[in-house]
Amino acid sequence: MSGEKEYLKSYDKEMYEKPSVTVDLLVFTIVDDRLKIVLVKREEYPFKDMLALPGVFVNIDETLDGAAKRGIKEEAGITDIYFEQLYTWGDVNRDPRMRIISVSYLSLTPSEKIQLSIGQRTSSVELYDVEELLTSDAKLAFDHKKIIEYGRERIKNKTEYTQIAFEFLEEEFTLPQLQKVYEILLGKSLHKANFRRKVMPMVEETERMTMGDAHRPSKIYRVKENTIVV
Amino acid sequence: MSGEKEYLKSYDKEMYEKPSVTVDLLVFTIVDDRLKIVLVKREEYPFKDMLALPGVFVNIDETLDGAAKRGIKEEAGITDIYFEQLYTWGDVNRDPRMRIISVSYLSLTPSEKIQLSIGQRTSSVELYDVEELLTSDAKLAFDHKKIIEYGRERIKNKTEYTQIAFEFLEEEFTLPQLQKVYEILLGKSLHKANFRRKVMPMVEETERMTMGDAHRPSKIYRVKENTIVV
DNA sequence: TATGTTAGTACACTTTTGATACTAAGTCAA
DNA sequence: TTGACTTAGTATCAAAAGTGTACTAACATA
Numbered sequence: 001m002s003g004e005k006e007y008l009k010s011y012d013k014e015m016y017e018k019p020s021v022t023v024d025l026l027v028f029t030i031v032d033d034r035l036k037i038v039l040v041k042r043e044e045y046p047f048k049d050m051l052a053l054p055g056v057f058v059n060i061d062e063t064l065d066g067a068a069k070r071g072i073k074e075e076a077g078i079t080d081i082y083f084e085q086l087y088t089w090g091d092v093n094r095d096p097r098m099r100i101i102s103v104s105y106l107s108l109t110p111s112e113k114i115q116l117s118i119g120q121r122t123s124s125v126e127l128y129d130v131e132e133l134l135t136s137d138a139k140l141a142f143d144h145k146k147i148i149e150y151g152r153e154r155i156k157n158k159t160e161y162t163q164i165a166f167e168f169l170e171e172e173f174t175l176p177q178l179q180k181v182y183e184i185l186l187g188k189s190l191h192k193a194n195f196r197r198k199v200m201p202m203v204e205e206t207e208r209m210t211m212g213d214a215h216r217p218s219k220i221y222r223v224k225e226n227t228i229v230v
Numbered sequence: 231m232s233g234e235k236e237y238l239k240s241y242d243k244e245m246y247e248k249p250s251v252t253v254d255l256l257v258f259t260i261v262d263d264r265l266k267i268v269l270v271k272r273e274e275y276p277f278k279d280m281l282a283l284p285g286v287f288v289n290i291d292e293t294l295d296g297a298a299k300r301g302i303k304e305e306a307g308i309t310d311i312y313f314e315q316l317y318t319w320g321d322v323n324r325d326p327r328m329r330i331i332s333v334s335y336l337s338l339t340p341s342e343k344i345q346l347s348i349g350q351r352t353s354s355v356e357l358y359d360v361e362e363l364l365t366s367d368a369k370l371a372f373d374h375k376k377i378i379e380y381g382r383e384r385i386k387n388k389t390e391y392t393q394i395a396f397e398f399l400e401e402e403f404t405l406p407q408l409q410k411v412y413e414i415l416l417g418k419s420l421h422k423a424n425f426r427r428k429v430m431p432m433v434e435e436t437e438r439m440t441m442g443d444a445h446r447p448s449k450i451y452r453v454k455e456n457t458i459v460v
Numbered sequence: 461t462a463t464g465t466t467a468g469t470a471c472a473c474t475t476t477t478g479a480t481a482c483t484a485a486g487t488c489a490a
Numbered sequence: 491t492t493g494a495c496t497t498a499g500t501a502t503c504a505a506a507a508g509t510g511t512a513c514t515a516a517c518a519t520a
Contacts, residue, residue, distance in 0.1 A: 017290040018248040021331055060247040060329055064320030088318040088333050090294030099290055101251055103318050103331075161391065176498070193500070194478060214487035215497035406467070423469070424509060445466035446516035 019099040023067040024055040026086065026104060026151040027076045029111040030168050035184055036127040037148060038076050046096050047141030068105040075125055077115025082167045083107035086151055094143045106151050108167035159185040163202060163229045174210060174218040202227040249329040253297040254285040256316065256334060256381040257306045259341040260398045265414055266357040267378060268306050276326050277371030298335040305355055307345025312397045312460065313337035316381055324373045336381050338397035389415040393432060393459045404440060404448040432457040
């Protein structure tokens with residue numbers, strides 16, 4: 001049967017059995033120089049007591065981006081945050097209960113903005129070390145480990161050809177801090193002088209400097225107005 | 231309400247009204263040195279007589295990739311073809327009949343592989359010039375113009391940092407042909423000597439050359455075994 | 461055999477990237 | 491108060507990658 005005909009048939013809403021659609025959220029941040037992700041511990045079967053990505057069902061009158069935004073607010077307590085659609089996962093048996101198609105969203109934030117466990121939720125929402133999750137043989141609920149791997153990879157790639165790394169920092173930062181973020185995301189150490197030369201065009205000095213450290217203070221910078229971060 | 235709770239509630243399949251899920255296909259190719267895309271002319275309302283992306287509904291026991299593969303076969307008659315998931319479109323009113331979430335797939339092929347209008351379909355499936363569609367104020371059905379723009383952009387970007395351009399060529403090709411493909415995809419002309427130096431590591435000579443042209447013949451190449459095309 | 465046309469290459473020049481090795485400015489302990 | 495320690499920041503050279511010019515090569519055709 002042709003796709004066109006199927007389109008037409010679909011006018012009768014109940015002709016086909018429909019999958020459910022959820023949005024799963026990958027909220028990444030950096031704490032103690034480590035990449036972390038927000039996960040929830042499941043309290044019910046299937047996958048009871050296992051870690052899972054936070055997620056919400058997409059309401060019938062709600063856009064995907066809208067559902068993502070709502071989910072990020074509900075789970076991580078953040079309202080203004082960078083997020084982008086990551087990938088849509090549609091394996092038939094990814095949820096043992098029924099057919100669920102999951103649109104995953106990638107979201108990056110400085111850790112200071114995260115407010116876990118807001119509202120009346122009983123389940124625990126926590127930050128987990130990403131490299132630890134991915135290199136250990138820890139099992140996650142559903143296909144969520146694969147999704148996290150995919151998100152981790154996207155971050156690494158986009159770090160190379162965009163300014164996405166800035167999303168992990170607050171408005172003001174030092175160049176050593178910025179370099180550290182790049183090193184965490186890329187998984188390798190960078191050459192100081194070359195790194196500086198590269199980011200210089202995208203940042204501007206403030207008049208302030210760090211204080212109190214037992215070494216030379218560093219200048220505090222912010223992102224230049226016209227820098228396209230993502 | 232928390233996302234977790236929603237997950238649990240969802241165990242009752244019929245608790246929420248579900249959207250429909252389709253896969254929309256962007257099959258790109260190159261004909262006469264122009265980028266083309268496969269479109270169908272709609273035969274029914276809504277958007278009767280307007281051009282639209284071919285698409286299929288995702289069956290309840292079918293993966294997204296599976297649905298895409300099926301659609302590409304039904305609409306363009308191709309079985310072995312490069313394709314990747316592009317983006318998932320979820321605006322609430324993108325289809326006036328009902329809520330439809332569309333997972334779009336990007337697919338590239340040499341034009342020789344395309345077999346339009348196979349089977350018993352009545353509607354017309356044709357190739358359309360992409361730049362012409364996008365620069366004119368031609369209206370397409372649904373949000374399909376926006377989707378094509380997005381796909382066009384993805385091709386341009388991936389041309390810059392992958393070897394995706396090879397997907398438009400058959401197994402054997404000359405370097406001038408390859409350069410032309412790059413120029414079409416990037417929308418600008420390239421410097422011959424530099425282009426050659428850049429692609430040389432990825433191709434290997436055959437023993438054959440072009441014949442019959444009123445100028446110097448060119449060597450025929452193929453992709454080197456170990457080249458990662460996408 | 462000369463001409464037009466496209467294929468292919470040699471080489472000089474510029475820009476970007478990579479690495480070394482230095483100087484600068486704070487804290488802290490002797 | 492001074493020197494040891496630590497991290498911040500810079501000057502400079504070398505290598506690699508990219509760009510542009512100008513050439514030579516090999517065909518068909520008149």
